[in-house]
Amino acid sequence: xxxxxxxxxxxxxxxxxxxxxxxxxxxxxxxxxxxxxxxxxxxxxxxxxxxxxxxxxxxxxxxxxxxxxxxxxxxxxxxxxxxxxxxxxxxxxxxxxxxxxxxxxxxxxxxxxxxxxxxxxxxxxxxxxxxxxxxxxxxxxxxxxxxxxxxxxxxxxxxxxxxxxxxxxxxxxxxxxxxxxxxxxxxxxxxxxxxxxxxxxxxxxxxxxxxxxxxxxxxxxxxxxxxxxxxxxxxxxxxxxxxxxxxxxxxxxxxxx
Amino acid sequence: xxxxxxxxxxxxxxxxxxxxxxxxxxxxxxxxxxxxxxxxxxxxxxxxxxxxxxxxxxxxxxxxxxxxxxxxxxxxxxxxxxxxxxxxxxxxxxxxxxxxxxxxxxxxxxxxxxxxxxxxxxxxxxxxxxxxxxxxxxxxxxxxxxxxxxxxxxxxxxxxxxxxxxxxxxxxxxxxxxxxxxxxxxxxxxxxxxxxxxxxxxxxxxxxxxxxxxxxxxxxxxxxxxxxxxxxxxxxxxxxxxxxxxxxxxxxxxxxxxxxxxxxxxxxxxxxxxxxxxxxxxxxxxxxxxxxxxxxxxxxxxxxxxxxxxxxxxxxxxxxxxxxxxxxxxxxxxxxxxxxxxxxxxxxxxxxxxxxxxxx
Ligand SMILES: Nc1ncnc2c1ncn2[C@@H]1O[C@H](COP(=O)(O)OP(=O)(O)OP(=O)(O)O)[C@@H](O)[C@H]1O
Ligand SMILES: [Mg+2]
Numbered sequence: 001x002x003x004x005x006x007x008x009x010x011x012x013x014x015x016x017x018x019x020x021x022x023x024x025x026x027x028x029x030x031x032x033x034x035x036x037x038x039x040x041x042x043x044x045x046x047x048x049x050x051x052x053x054x055x056x057x058x059x060x061x062x063x064x065x066x067x068x069x070x071x072x073x074x075x076x077x078x079x080x081x082x083x084x085x086x087x088x089x090x091x092x093x094x095x096x097x098x099x100x101x102x103x104x105x106x107x108x109x110x111x112x113x114x115x116x117x118x119x120x121x122x123x124x125x126x127x128x129x130x131x132x133x134x135x136x137x138x139x140x141x142x143x144x145x146x147x148x149x150x151x152x153x154x155x156x157x158x159x160x161x162x163x164x165x166x167x168x169x170x171x172x173x174x175x176x177x178x179x180x181x182x183x184x185x186x187x188x189x190x191x192x193x194x195x196x197x198x199x200x201x202x203x204x205x206x207x208x209x210x211x212x213x214x215x216x217x218x219x220x221x222x223x224x225x226x227x228x229x230x231x232x233x234x235x236x237x238x239x240x241x242x243x244x245x246x247x248x249x250x251x252x253x254x255x256x257x
Numbered sequence: 258x259x260x261x262x263x264x265x266x267x268x269x270x271x272x273x274x275x276x277x278x279x280x281x282x283x284x285x286x287x288x289x290x291x292x293x294x295x296x297x298x299x300x301x302x303x304x305x306x307x308x309x310x311x312x313x314x315x316x317x318x319x320x321x322x323x324x325x326x327x328x329x330x331x332x333x334x335x336x337x338x339x340x341x342x343x344x345x346x347x348x349x350x351x352x353x354x355x356x357x358x359x360x361x362x363x364x365x366x367x368x369x370x371x372x373x374x375x376x377x378x379x380x381x382x383x384x385x386x387x388x389x390x391x392x393x394x395x396x397x398x399x400x401x402x403x404x405x406x407x408x409x410x411x412x413x414x415x416x417x418x419x420x421x422x423x424x425x426x427x428x429x430x431x432x433x434x435x436x437x438x439x440x441x442x443x444x445x446x447x448x449x450x451x452x453x454x455x456x457x458x459x460x461x462x463x464x465x466x467x468x469x470x471x472x473x474x475x476x477x478x479x480x481x482x483x484x485x486x487x488x489x490x491x492x493x494x495x496x497x498x499x500x501x502x503x504x505x506x507x508x509x510x511x512x513x514x515x516x517x518x519x520x521x522x523x524x525x526x527x528x529x530x531x532x533x534x535x536x537x538x539x540x541x542x543x544x545x546x547x548x549x550x551x552x553x554x555x556x557x558x559x560x561x562x563x564x565x566x567x568x569x570x571x572x573x574x575x576x577x578x579x580x581x582x583x584x585x586x587x588x589x590x591x592x593x594x595x596x597x598x599x600x601x602x603x604x605x606x607x608x609x610x611x612x613x614x615x616x617x
Contacts (some may be wrong), residue, residue, distance in 0.1 A: 054500065073499070073502075074499070074500045074501075074502065075501075075502030075503075075504075078502055079502075084500075086500060090494070090496065090497040090500040090501060091494065091497055092489070092490045092493035092494045092497050092498065092560070093493050093494060093560065094489055094492070094493035094560035094561050095486075095489060095490060095493060099486060099489075099490070103490055103497070103498070103501040103503070104498070104501030104502035104503050105501075105502065106483055106486060108483060113482070115482075115483060115484045115508075115511060116478060116482045116483065116484050117482060117483050118481050118482055118483075119481055119482065119483060119486060121481075
């Protein structure tokens with residue numbers, strides 16, 4: 001058995017009476033890219049939020065890199081090595097690109113000053129330029145505040161941010177939902193780079209072409225449950241759509257949906 | 258590398274067409290307001306052609322009316338110190354209404370630790386404590402005051418961060434509590450006769466020195482340190498800040514603590530300057546401090562503004578106040594006009610932001 005980077009056992013989340021996620025058993029191997037698909041409200045983002053500690057799960061286990069983890073918040077998850085692009089953009093409008101790229105992990109000097117330590121603007125700017133150049137993201141002036149940028153540019157900043165820090169696992173929740181053709185292909189290039197570097201990825205996406213292009217495996221969510229786990233070579237678009245809409249349920253998941 | 262004239266991906270970017278920082282606009286507004294008062298002085302029939310800004314009676318070596326300038330800056334300095342603290346509170350997306358009453362309470366407490374034993378050879382008639390509290394080194398009242406401010410700020414910040422009650426409500430509660438403390442301290446009696454050392458803190462132009470000194474310090478903190486960056490981040494998008502791993506709760510506590518410590522320091526300077534403390538000190542200060550920040554371009558929705566902006570806002574505030582007195586506007590009308598100006602500043606900020614949003 002190959003090394004497992006992430007495993008969930010019986011992961012469940014209820015919002016009051018809403019059973020947004022039920023008994024999700026999921027495995028991701030090191031270096032593997034997996035897509036999560038499913039209709040709106042199927043529980044994909046909920047799944048991501050339980051893994052990354054944005055919310056506390058109702059029940060179930062999360063095992064990351066061989067250890068059972070209970071992240072108290074997204075910072076814990078990130079420190080453990082999970083980088084996430086959330087569906088709702090996590091950018092600060094009033095700050096510029098380097099500020100956003102380094103938000104929460106600023107390069108600093110004179111660290112003995114504690115909370116008042118100084119920011120190393122120069123290093124952060126240089127790294128930002130390098131990161132953007134590497135990912136081919138087009139931004140006219142990195143010192144502009146994010147507020148004045150197009151939705152696509154903002155999304156690119158969020159993704160460049162995730163991709164520019166080496167991590168054990170990257171999670172992207174619908175990274176290209178708001179992007180134009182060019183920006184989408186930039187993001188897809190970033191994803192391919194991750195694949196080449198052997199960094200595992202969970203990609204939440206509604207885009208069938210993208211999924212078939214990029215990932216090794218597809219997991220389908222329906223009404224808060226995992227209803228299919230398909231290797232890319234063994235499936236096709238129509239097949240997946242059948243699972244998404246509920247026309248079909250994977251043999252191993254019978255009785256679940 | 259950051260000197261390239263075109264950005265990443267070959268999109269051109271013209272450095273010269275960068276928009277001016279907002280502070281420049283406030284500076285122009287300041288000049289405009291001075292000009293308006295100058296013109297009013299010439300035009301209003303009862304003014305007899307007096308000048309607002311210039312020295313027409315040859316009392317000073319310079320061409321300016323130095324006395325007026327000095328009064329303006331002295332007047333705004335003490336509230337200005339509070340405004341510097343409230344600036345970071347507003348940038349973080351909060352508000353602090355408790356600073357005015359905190360000035361009253363802190364002044365009473367601090368002065369009680371700063372009293373002399375003998376006044377003109379007689380026992381101090383306003384003594385609050387016994388023997389032990391007389392003629393203490395100046396450091397003691399200052400430290401007591403700052404600690405009291407830190408405590409009030411910690412309570413404000415903790416309430417806001419951990420119970421999630423709106424900052425408006427938390428600090429409104431603290432507003433009443435502090436005014437209560439100020440009145441209960443001596444049952445309304447003023448506290449007077451400080452030591453010489455304490456009296457030196459607010460003597461002459463000292464308040465201006467404190468105001469500008471603290472302004473420089475706060476500017477460095479807001480612009481160049483982690484604390485500043487995280488304050489802007491939280492005010493701009495609290496969820497993003499949290500998801501990025503910033504400890505938002507702890508940060509908010511720190512922001513409110515700094516604000517209250519600065520308000521406490523303002524109380525120290527004020528009571529030193531006045532040589533007395535009264536429970537009613539600091540009335541309206543919280544609103545004036547907020548007004549200075551808002552006039553200076555600090556956005557009430559959080560994330561935007563700067564310390565230089567607030568310093569300019571304080572100057573605008575002082576010039577307007579002084580100008581009203583100069584054109585002999587009644588105190589009641591001054592209040593009304595001030596209110597109108599604050600509303601106008603907020604409306605302007607809204608317009609500015611909507612325009613910025615529609616540009617993207
Ligand atoms: N905080 C919450 N409180 C109550 N219900 C919630 C909450 N968050 C999500 N839900 C519900 O849980 C269900 C799953 O939501 P989720 O965001 O995981 O969907 P999704 O699969 O990501 O959909 P989309 O493709 O639209 O992003 C939905 O019915 C949603 O309304
Ligand atoms: Mg979602």
